[in-house]
Amino acid sequence: MAQSKCLSLSEAITNTVVGYALAVATQFAVFPYFGPQVGILQNLWLGLIFTGVSVMRSYALRRVFDRLTSKR
Template identity: 50%
Template sequence: MSLVEAVANVIFGYGVAVGTQMAVFPLFGLHATLAQNMMMGAIFTVLCRDRHKTVYAERMIMRSLWRP
């Protein structure tokens, strides 16, 4: 079930990212097509996933350095 939950979380997050871009970008004078919004959403999703891996690695390094 963890895999199903993780995949659902990524899909939901991607949808929120694309929807947010479509709503917010025009407020700043940025106009992108649906395809462009979807590509940017995909890029942000990959970067976010990679960032989570980095945070985990940082946490493990810090714990190993500061253990009593």
């Protein structure tokens, strides 16, 4: 069964809110290790870290919403 429009909107909003919270928490955890001056290579590593966190977040939320729709 396809996901309803309302549930798709709820998923997108939840994904955005959780993503923002994780980004802020990740910045607090990661930035002190790099200091205030971040070079190109460090930016690439930061991008990789944030991309990995984002992929894990998206996957976990997708599984949660998939379970919600499969219980109906």
